[in-house]
Amino acid sequence: MIDNEDVEDTRDDTDDEEDFLSDSNEPAFDPRKINIATEQNSLATIVMMIKDGIIDLAPEFQRNPGIWTPIKKSLLIESVLLGIPIPAFYFDTSESGHESENSYEEKWLVVDGLQRLSAFKEFIIDQTLELTGLVLLTDLKGLKYHQLEKFLQLKLNRYQVTTFLIRPNTPKEIRYDLFRRINTGGLVLNAQEIRNTLNRGKPAQFLKKLAEDARFSALFPIKNDRMADRELILRYIAFYNKPYTEYEAPFAKFLDKAMEHISILKQSELENIENAFWQALQFIKDADLDINKKRPNKALFEVLCVLLGKLNTEALSKLKKNKENFIKAFNDIKSDKNSEFYKSTYEGTASKPSVLTRFSTIEALIEKYKK
Template identity: 40%
Template sequence: MIKNNNLNTNFEDEGIDLYDQIETNDEGINQPFDPTKIRVDTRKITIDLVLKRIEYKELDLAPDFQRQAIWTNDAKSRLVESILIRIPLPAFYIDATDDDKWLVIDGLQRLTALKQFIFDKTLRLTGLQYLTELENKKYDELPRKYQRRIVETELTLSTIEPGTPPAVKYNIFRRINTGGIPLSPQEIRHALNQGKATKLLGRLAKSDDFLKATNFDRSKKQKRMLDQEFILGFLSYKIYGYTKYKSFDSRDDFFVQTMNSINKKISDEQLEQVEHDFTKAMIAAYEIFGEDAFRKPKTSRRNPVNQALFEAWSVILSQLKDAELEKLKQKKNDLLNKFRNLVNSDSEFLESISQATKKVEIRFSRIEKLIQEVLA
């Protein structure tokens, strides 16, 4: 018998089905919120003080969610030259809700360039347009007047202050972060919910059993953190149960609350059990479906992994007892035939795994019923 054991009582070549990405991609930014709750301050701070924060790891310049193209040395050098000839720089946007750990929303490449030139001393100035006499010089080789001018330059920081609700912070992050390739919803969740949740997602995404069941490519970083979004779907439905989904404002709110719960509320022992159940589900899925795990039944070609099927099958398999899983494996041909018939004959179910992300109960309940029939 299946128990709802929750803790609350062109990507096709990578095997990823973006069935819900279009529908949910701008979900967070479109959620209404009270503008009076926006707490953004503007402050002036010298480059020297910014570097102090970087030195003491109070400002992170190596977030693994950032995907902007790396600046060339010429671009970095012209930033330094702009400071030396006193051209004002655009504002930097910082999430300062945790005063001990600032997060760069916009301006990462500029701050990285300044760190490399002043603190690391690994950058030589190249491609200068005005101060050509400084060509090929490092920071320590500059005249003292130029060194002083750089470190005493005041930067304009727009900071998101403590007390700003997570949903508002998400909206601000989404609106402001325009450098390079725009961040995906999962990359923003990852940025704003650092802690046990991001570590768990990273660990599970690299696990052999997940990679085997999904055929995700271990050799390259998954674009837009889709692998971790898949796993976050499992964690969300596992922790809250699929019947609770409708009580959340949006899919993004559902996912953000899950990450927040993992970071602050769920014990390490409970997370160990969830991780164990995830591994159990991945192994079972591969042993039953083989290379077609979490995919729609084959037609003329092998279908990509489907996010809706991944969430439903992984959660439901994780809830089965070992004896029930063994029985499913023994009767897997019957299970596969019933699943194929379900997809081919139930238009409502097919819609729920193809485009309608809100039809959560349909896909979960249909698969639960299918398994119960096989186990009967």
């Protein structure tokens, strides 16, 4: 949800989050290509990997690692000291053994277990967590890691944890699905956070650049830290790069592919996307088009940004001259709740008929008023 205080325009919010399944009877991928290895590691090894940055607990795309209370963190430490098994950790090792600009790096992306790992870091590495709310080991209340007796420190370090590793040769389309199935703890990653996780580098940075630009953030002050702004922009990029007539459901996978595609675009192509975006936003701002600024209707946003952004200088100039008539016509079709266009922007927006309806309708409207 983009703005919990604003209840308008909500029916398109979950289409791309929940629409993972194709209408086809064919499986989404070959399950034989799933490659997940199981390892037993000591907690000391896991802590060392966190300290060395192999396991990164604070990447730009991740959930807030600090949503657990001190009591919940302390109870986790107590469970380990008591030898009670804790849930397994899941990591994506697809970036293992990749060369960075400066060095040869190994990275494990946290799929599930971020809150537990963060608790171990806070207690063992940072040594800022004081044990509290303990149920059985009450004599340890108020102690930090360095204040524990040596045998208890050794018990923590020798504790064995189960780790499941998604191997690099697992295809990306399978990794999307695994992230969605496995990620269950704390605050579950949403679809866009998963895309950012699996498309770090140029795709993630390009979306971040556009989302943080004042030309966008001032016009659409989206109250959200779950990448709703970046998903909104990705919808625009997806349809900018692929004709709407060629769209195929499911919508979530359409956006997955669009984000992957950014990685192979040339700088000139990225600049074209960016310039078209600013052109569209400027028109939306000048015309004060009603698509709800705090909680933008995603379907209206994408279609307006794509079609306005693709106008050449002459067509844009003519549309500006007829701006008042265009605005009135736009508001009329947008408010007709019995029309197919209205349904295509509020109900079942991820279906191909809805995509075709909303794009062709606005396309015809722009064509009429740019003459």
